[in-house]
Every structure is written in structure tokens, then in C-alpha cells.
Amino acid sequence: MTVTIDRATGKRRGDRTPRPGLGRRLKDGYQKHWYAYAMIAPVAVVIGVLVLYPLGYGLYLTLTDANSLNTARTIGVNEIEATYKFIGLDNYADILWGPTAYERFWSHFIWTIVWTALCVGLHYGLGLGLALLLNQKLRGRTFYRLILVLPWAVPTFVTVFGWRFMLADGGIINAGLDALHLPTPLWLEDTFWQRFAAIMVNTWCGVPFMMVSLLGGLQSIDASLYEAAEMDGASAWQRFRHVTLPGLRSVSSTVVLLGIIWTFNQFAVIFLLFGNTAPDAQILVTWAYQLGFGQQPRDFAQSAAYGILLLAILIVFTSFYRRWLNRNEQQLAI
Amino acid sequence: MSTTTVPAPAPAEEGTASAARPRRVRRRGERSLGASLASHALLIVASLAALFPIAWLVFLSLGPDKDDYLHPGRIWSKMTFDNYAFVLQHTNFFHWMKSSLIVSLGTTVIGVMVAATTGYAVSRMRFPGYRKLMWVLLVTQMFPIAVLIVPMYQILSELQLIDNYLGLILVYCSTAVPYCAWLLKGYFDTIPFEIDEAGRVDGLSPFGTFFRLILPLARPGLAVAGFYSFITAFGEVAFASTFMLSDTKYTFAVGLQSFVSEHDAQRNLMAATAVLVAIPVSAFFYLVQKNLVTGLTAGGTKG
Numbered sequence: 001m002t003v004t005i006d007r008a009t010g011k012r013r014g015d016r017t018p019r020p021g022l023g024r025r026l027k028d029g030y031q032k033h034w035y036a037y038a039m040i041a042p043v044a045v046v047i048g049v050l051v052l053y054p055l056g057y058g059l060y061l062t063l064t065d066a067n068s069l070n071t072a073r074t075i076g077v078n079e080i081e082a083t084y085k086f087i088g089l090d091n092y093a094d095i096l097w098g099p100t101a102y103e104r105f106w107s108h109f110i111w112t113i114v115w116t117a118l119c120v121g122l123h124y125g126l127g128l129g130l131a132l133l134l135n136q137k138l139r140g141r142t143f144y145r146l147i148l149v150l151p152w153a154v155p156t157f158v159t160v161f162g163w164r165f166m167l168a169d170g171g172i173i174n175a176g177l178d179a180l181h182l183p184t185p186l187w188l189e190d191t192f193w194q195r196f197a198a199i200m201v202n203t204w205c206g207v208p209f210m211m212v213s214l215l216g217g218l219q220s221i222d223a224s225l226y227e228a229a230e231m232d233g234a235s236a237w238q239r240f241r242h243v244t245l246p247g248l249r250s251v252s253s254t255v256v257l258l259g260i261i262w263t264f265n266q267f268a269v270i271f272l273l274f275g276n277t278a279p280d281a282q283i284l285v286t287w288a289y290q291l292g293f294g295q296q297p298r299d300f301a302q303s304a305a306y307g308i309l310l311l312a313i314l315i316v317f318t319s320f321y322r323r324w325l326n327r328n329e330q331q332l333a334i
Numbered sequence: 335m336s337t338t339t340v341p342a343p344a345p346a347e348e349g350t351a352s353a354a355r356p357r358r359v360r361r362r363g364e365r366s367l368g369a370s371l372a373s374h375a376l377l378i379v380a381s382l383a384a385l386f387p388i389a390w391l392v393f394l395s396l397g398p399d400k401d402d403y404l405h406p407g408r409i410w411s412k413m414t415f416d417n418y419a420f421v422l423q424h425t426n427f428f429h430w431m432k433s434s435l436i437v438s439l440g441t442t443v444i445g446v447m448v449a450a451t452t453g454y455a456v457s458r459m460r461f462p463g464y465r466k467l468m469w470v471l472l473v474t475q476m477f478p479i480a481v482l483i484v485p486m487y488q489i490l491s492e493l494q495l496i497d498n499y500l501g502l503i504l505v506y507c508s509t510a511v512p513y514c515a516w517l518l519k520g521y522f523d524t525i526p527f528e529i530d531e532a533g534r535v536d537g538l539s540p541f542g543t544f545f546r547l548i549l550p551l552a553r554p555g556l557a558v559a560g561f562y563s564f565i566t567a568f569g570e571v572a573f574a575s576t577f578m579l580s581d582t583k584y585t586f587a588v589g590l591q592s593f594v595s596e597h598d599a600q601r602n603l604m605a606a607t608a609v610l611v612a613i614p615v616s617a618f619f620y621l622v623q624k625n626l627v628t629g630l631t632a633g634g635t636k637g
Contacts (some may be wrong), residue, residue, distance in 0.1 A: 032461075033459070033461040034461065035459075035539070035540040035541065036455045036459040036461040036540075037461065037569075038541075039451040039452060039454060039455035039459075039540075039541075039544070040451070040452045040455050040456070040467060042448045042451060042452065043448060043449060043452035043471075043511055043512070043515050044452075044467075046448055046507060046508075046511045047470060047474065047508075047511070047512065050505075050507055050508040050511075051474055051477075051482070051508050051512075053489075054482050054485040054486050054489060055481065055482070055579060056486070057485040057488065057489065058481060058482065058484055058485035060335070061485060061488070071488065072492070073491070078493060093631075108368045126380075129376075129566075130380055133373050133376055133377055134377070136373060138370070138373060138374070138377075139374075140374075144377045144380075144381055146620070147381040147384055147385055148377075148380060148381060148384050149620075150384050150616070151384050151388075151390060151624060152619070152623075153615075153616040153619040153620060153623065154388055154612045154615070154616050155565075155568065155569040155586075155587070155611065155615055156569055157569060157571055157586070157587040157590060157591075158391070158569075158590070158608045158611055158612045159387060159388065159391075159541060161391070161590065161604060161605075161608055162387040162388060162390060162605075162608070163387055165389060165390065165391070165394060165403045165601060167389060167603070168403065170403075170404045171403060171404070171598075172390060172403075172406060175406075200445075204383070204384075204387070208384075212623070235341060261475070261476040263344075263519075264475070264478070265477075265478040265479065267479055267571060267572045268571040268572075268587075271571060271572065272571065272591070284478075284480075285479065285480050286477050287478035288478075289479070289480060289483065289572060292484050292487075293482075293483070295485075295577050296559035300487075300488070303480065303484050304480075304481075304485065305482065306480055306483040307478060307480035307481035307482070307483070308481060310478045310480055310481065311476075311477060311481050311529065314476045314478070315473060315476075318472075318473075318476065321353065
């Protein structure tokens with residue numbers, strides 16, 4: 001453990017004194033840190049009320065058979081009491097092992113993994129390529145940069161509709177493919193092409209963020225490292241492999257993690273591109289939404305159970321990722 | 335690709351073979367004409383790919399008929415701004431604008447105000463529970479919407495906050511507040527500790543230091559956190575689509591969907607609305623984007 005100094009109080013942390021008893025520790029802690037606790041109180045309250053309480057309530061709902069027919073609701077002037085009951089872990093068992101579990105969960109699970117891996121890979125690869133191109137002395141560099149950021153600047157819910165017009169049957173993309181005598185797939189109807197289109201649109205939306213972050217990382221690499229490598233006779237590839245990539249490591253590990261979380265949770269692209277029409281192209285998040293709000297009766301309990309499972313997957317993944325980074329002696333920038 | 339992207343290597347044999355007679359050697363950062371052209375070609379292709387879907391949307395918004403997207407060639411001859419006039423006069427555009435602004439600004443203000451002191455506390459002080467708090471702040475960043483949407487829907491219906499601006503603001507705060515705390519911690523970390531120490535020496539309490547010295551210095555950081563909350567809340571789709579029921583309270587993200595229903599698709603009007611929304615938001619984005627990125631990646635924590 002590194003020795004950190006609490007600069008506000010001048011206290012030194014890290015050199016351990018014998019541990020006093022619990023009551024004493026609480027009292028000391030209160031006296032020493034009460035202003036810290038007072039300062040974090042607003043956020044603690046907000047998180048408690050707006051995040052932890054709903055999370056606990058959601059966890060409870062997953063242990064019941066709640067749906068829109070048996071939860072409390074008001075129809076006109078009649079108040080109807082909730083009648084759902086506690087059924088234990090049945091929802092989870094049903095999702096993971098129940099009949100047709102493959103169609104309902106595992107197929108979406110596999111597609112979500114493929115979706116996340118392909119999208120983040122493409123985001124990173126294209127983003128790095130463009131960042132390297134933009135990092136040269138080049139005429140019109142600022143101009144290119146401004147245009148390339150456009151997909152990030154325009155809200156996703158706007159651009160996805162632009163893509164929908166282009167991908168529609170008879171839209172510009174198929175018209176263009178037809179003019180070139182290429183096959184014209186049904187982008188918004190056929191499962192494989194739906195998935196292809198979803199990845200394409202999401203890649204288009206996500207590259208600018210990677211590009212801009214990596215460009216920042218490239219610019220912070222010390223130019224003298226390149227000079228030294230050149231003096232030692234390193235080829236362009238060797239300089240890229242041994243100077244650029246290590247220099248980008250901390251930025252990369254952060255943006256890749258962010259990219260994975262955001263892509264895994266990506267809702268807007270698939271929801272707006274297909275609506276309710278593409279059951280096979282739904283990733284787990286949109287599928288959970290469809291169970292809870294896109295069908296009748298609304299299956300609240302299963303939808304919430306999907307949510308909890310998704311969160312569990314993300315937390316497990318993130319802790320492994322951090323541990324893996326720590327083993328490689330890297331710090332995550334977030 | 336890499337050969338075009340990094341400066342071409344100086345010839346390795348430079349030192350030995352060409353020592354005797356001076357030869358034209360490319361200097362660092364200089365590239366051959368071919369490499370330059372290749373870079374420009376790639377960047378132009380990428381720029382076109384980035385620009386085209388948006389340009390296409392703008393182009394379609396000028397066509398007066400709702401099926402014009404099938405015959406784009408005909409738009410040239412009958413280009414008109416009628417769609418824009420219709421959207422501004424006969425749809426709920428201004429209602430949606432009002433809802434979007436109320437919800438986004440509400441989230442921004444609450445998010446920044448609530449998060450500011452916490453960002454400072456986690457930047458400067460180490461207290462028991464610090465790591466746990468940071469972990470909670472990190473985990474709330476990765477909540478999929480599917481986790482909270484069902485319980486939030488139940489809770490808000492019990493409180494009669496469905497179809498209510500306050501309800502949506504509260505939902506957005508569940509992500510905006512922890513996020514702003516992260517972002518602000520990153521910004522406070524860049525303000526020298528010596529300022530705090532000077533304040534403490536002059537007899538200010540920790541709160542006094544924060545409110546009188548640090549907060550005024552942190553204005554750019556507060557602005558970035560605010561911009562980010564605003565943009566996120568403005569573009570949110572899932573909660574807004576589910577919780578806002580009456581069409582005068584839709585935010586833009588929901589209102590835009592309402593042009594395409596099962597029975598009818600007013601694509602021309604939709605495109606016009608999309609363009610009207612996109613122009614101010616992207617302008618705003620370009621003003622702040624440089625700060626956004628530094629805030630996101632460099633504003634981190636160590637440990």
C-alpha cells in the first residue's frame with residue numbers, strides 16, 4: 001500500500017498503529033472525519049433513495065410472479081390491490097434452465113457477447129486508425145476532425161432514424177446496391193442482416209468517442225521517445241508496436257472498459273432501429289425491456305430478473321478486468 | 335495502414351553508407367507524397383461515411399411527400415421548406431422542446447449541485463468507507479436500464495409520478511449524480527492542494543475552503559459535468575419512452591418516434607423534426623466537446 005497523505009488534515013495514512021476497539025474507532029472516526037461525511041451526505045442520500053432502494057425493490061420483485069395483471073393499479077376510480085406472491089428463485093431457474101431457456105435467454109446471451117465484442121473491436125480498431133491518421137501533420141486536420149466527430153455530436157435518437165430511412169426496403173442503400181448489381185438484403189427484416197445492420201449503425205455511432213480519446217492519448221506521448229526509437233533504427237511498425245501502443249495503454253484500458261459497458265447496455269440503437277419487430281436481433285437489455293414493457297401482459301418479475309442478471313455479469317466482468325489490469329501493474333483511469 | 339500513419343523511417347544505413355556524400359534525407363515528420371495522398375484518401379472516405387447519413391436526413395427533410403425517401407431523385411425538382419413550417423406550426427414540437435428542456439436542465443442542476451461537495455470530499459479526504467463509496471459510484475455507472483426500469487415504474491406509479499417531469503428528473507438523477515461526482519473528483523484533483531492548505535492556515539474550515547476557494551476555481555469543471563448531464567438526459571430513450579404517456583409531455587426522443595406508427599409513417603415530417611433538434615444540440619456539443627473528452631478519460635482516480 002502506498003503512503004497517501006490526507007492533504008486537508010495533514011494526516012498520514014498507511015503506517016498502521018494498533019487497532020483500537022470498535023466503539024472507540026467509531027467515535028474517533030466521527031470526530032476526525034465528520035466533515036467528510038457531511039460532504040458526501042447529499043450523494044449518499046440520493047444513491048440510497050434513487051438507486052439502492054429501487055434496486056432492493058427490484059430484487060424483491062424478481063422473487064415474485066409480478067406482472068401487469070396482478071400488481072397494484074388504478075383503473076378509473078377503482079384501486080386494485082397487488083396480488084402477486086413470493087415464488088423464491090423460480091424466475092432465475094426458469095430463465096437459466098427452464099423449458100425454451102435457449103430461445104429466451106442463451107441465444108440472446110450469445111448474441112449480446114458477439115455484439116459487444118465485434119462492436120468494441122470495430123470501435124477501437126477504426127478509432128485508433130483514424131486517430132493515427134489525424135495525429136500527423138496534415139493539411140485540413142481540424143476540418144477532418146470536426147466532420148468525423150459528427151456522429152457523436154448529433155443525438156443517437158436522431159441519427160438512428162436517418163439510418164432507418166437508408167436501410168429501408170427501397171432506401172438509398174439497397175438502391176445503390178441494386179445499381180451495382182449486388183444482392184439487396186432485407187436489412188430490417190432478415191435476422192442475419194438485422195444483426196449486421198445493428199452492428200454497422202452502432203459502430204458508426206461509437207467510433208468518434210474512441211477516436212477523440214485515443215487522439216488525446218497519442219498527443220500525450222513524448223515525442224522524444226520516437227526520436228530515440230528512430231536513432232536505434234526502429235522501423236515504423238516497431239515504433240508503433242513498442243512506443244505507440246505502450247504509450248496508449250492506460251487510455252486504452254479505460255476507453256475499452258467504458259466501451260464494453262456502454263455497448264453491452266446499448267439500448268437506443270436496437271430499440272429505435274427495429275422497435276418490436278426483431279425478436280432475434282434483441283440483445284439482453286432490449287429483450288428485458290420488451291418482456292417488461294413491450295408485450296401484454298407485462299412480465300415485470302422476469303424483466304427485473306434479466307436486469308439483475310445483466311448487472312451481475314457486468315460486475316463480475318469489471319472486477320476480473322480490474323484484477324487483470326492490476327496484475328499487469330496498470331491503473332484504471334476511472 | 336500503419337505504414338501510412340507514422341512518419342516514414344529514415345534510412346537505416348544513413349550512418350555508414352551515405353556518410354561520405356550528403357544525400358537528400360527525409361526529415362522527421364515528413365512523408366512521401368504517396369503517404370500523404372493515402373492519408374487524405376482514407377480521411378476523406380471516413381468523413382464521407384460520417385457525414386452521409388446526416389446529410390441524407392437533411393436532404394429527405396426537404397422532400398414534401400412522405401414516400402419521397404423511396405425516390406430521392408424526385409426531391410431535387412420539388413425541394414421545399416414546407417415540412418419545417420408544418421412541424422413548427424401544427425405539431426407538438428414546442429411542447430416537446432419544453433419537456434426536453436425542463437427534464438434536461440432539471441437533471442443538470444440537481445446533478446451538479448448535489449455532486450459538488452462529494453466530488454471534493456473524495457478528491458481531498460481519505461475516510462473510512464472511501465473505497466466502498468468509490469466502488470458504489472463506479473458500479474452505478476454500469477447499471478443497465480433493465481435493472482431499474484421495472485422497480486422505478488412501480489415506485490413512481492405508487493407516488494403518482496408517472497407522466498410527470500419530476501419523476502423523469504429523479505430517474506435521470508440516479509445516473510447523473512454519481513456520474514457528476516466522478517467527473518468533479520477528476521477536476522478537483524487538478525486543483526493544487528496548496529490552495530486548500532493556504533485556506534486552512536488562514537483559518538477557514540473545510541467547508542469554508544470548499545465554498546470560498548475551490549468552488550469558484552472549479553467553475554469549468556462544474557460546467558463540463560453540467561454539459562454532460564444535459565446531453566445524456568436529452569438523448570435518453572428508454573425511460574422517457576416508458577414513463578411519459580401524454581403526447582404533450584414527450585421529450586424529443588419520444589416525440590420523434592411518434593411520427594412512425596403502425597398505420598402511418600410521416601417520414602418527411604420526422605426528418606424535418608430530426609434536423610431541427612439536431613442543429614442546436616450539435617452546435618452545443620461542438621462548443622464543449624474538447625472538455626468532455628478530457629473530463630471523461632483524464633479525470634480519473636488512482637486507487
